[in-house]
Amino acid sequence: MSVIAVLALDGAPGHQLTAPGLAFATAARHHHPVAYKVRVCAGPGFRSTGGPAPFGLDTAWGLEGLDDADTVLLPGHEGFRAAPPPEVVAALRGAVARGARVGAVGTGTFTLAATGLLDGRRAATSRRHTRELARLHPRVDVDPEGSAVADGPFHSAAGVLGGVDLCLHLITLDHGEPVAIETERQLFLHLHPEPGDAAAPPGARPAAVQGAAEAAYNAVIPPGSSLEPVTRWMEANLHHPLTLDDIAGRAGLGVRSLTRRFRAETGLTPLQYLLRTRVQRAQRLLERTDDPVERIAARSGLGTPANLRHQFQRSTGTTPTTYRTAFRALVSDLTWPERPEEP
Structure with missing residues (x-):
């Protein structure tokens, strides 16, 4: 510790x-x-x-x-x-x-x-x-x-x-x-007052962002894990079609051994981990870029705008466009321009 x-x-x-x-x-x-x-x-x-x-x-x-x-x-x-x-x-x-x-x-x-x-x-x-x-x-x-x-x-x-x-x-x-990125996201979500709080106006925390906060789709490998080299490779190649055989070959393991190791360290199969990583990448791009959904779908490896919308809705409970609008409104409420330096 x-x-x-x-x-x-x-x-x-x-x-x-x-x-x-x-x-x-x-x-x-x-x-x-x-x-x-x-x-x-x-x-x-x-x-x-x-x-x-x-x-x-x-x-x-x-x-x-x-x-x-x-x-x-x-x-x-x-x-x-x-x-x-x-x-x-x-x-x-x-x-x-x-x-x-x-x-x-x-x-x-x-x-x-x-x-x-x-x-x-x-x-x-x-x-x-x-x-x-x-x-x-x-x-x-x-x-x-x-x-x-x-x-x-x-x-x-x-x-x-x-x-x-x-x-x-x-x-x-x-x-x-x-x-760090997921910690930042959770901080922004929890710093913003939730609807019903005594100090919060009704609807203060956008429902789209609240739903995303409650979705359990984090894909994080424990520090020092033997899977870290292959998960880093997966993250660097999200924009390519990756099969279970591709991942196993990169890890130098058989498919069964790879699956057992992923389940033991992440609670997910390799393909579940891959999907969640892609949704996280899409979420990050929605927060930090102005890319259209077509571009985000390609960069995250989700392929088409239709598949991006389907997988994003399934994981977070909201649409990409609604999430982007709500998250940026929330961040705008929590930040402010610095005053110019005093002479």
Whole structure:
């Protein structure tokens, strides 16, 4: 189990403290045997989170919670322009010295930069603070886009939705892109209030997306599986017609042995796994591209628009067009443009 220590310094945004737990727990819940333990550690002098609705924090962990962590996450905080306390600097340097990775969310990059650990390295922060970071810490190569940046053991990002972008980046490194993509999808679906919630307007969560969330069609191979080479080949060749004999030949196994192994590790036959992978590819293309259904059917290996619609409806309970419209409306509700950098 990977231990994630989230270091809370005074005035840290509450959502940056809670987002890692939500992201890593979602990855673990939907993808056995993914396993994470998230602990929030109060830094020296911590009193409360920042506004507009500050709250206190009752945690059993202080800086000692970083001692055995595999990953240390450093959210932003109100005093990010000031030099961090010496004990925080020592704890972060100690974590790096024993091989832990360190992630910084938004203005948390300023605190990490103040330790000197980022000198000569690339890093990111929120877009409206990039010029200020470069000015205060000229030895840091600041990425102007604010997207997730990795340089050695250091990872940093703008902090979209409280640092979910950075968490997904780390999940990708740990367990691969398919797990991260499905985690992102589940996060968007569960962050959006469901119809009937006290704080939600009627119909707030599109029925098409809700149905897709409840469909059990994930196709994920456990990390380190002996099937990983053949499933990667299948994913790279979805646009080609693949038979059971083709898959068995690629795996170097007989059809019966291949089927037994797939059932043992995924609960699916090879062809069921292939179909679900194709539906997932179609879903991803609907979310992230403007390709017409004809193009998506070809790219996912589902062949024709009619077959795409049939298999998508069967797996998710909705049509491709309805799903695309509903998902994009949902994402639009959950994101917002960043304000321009203040002078």
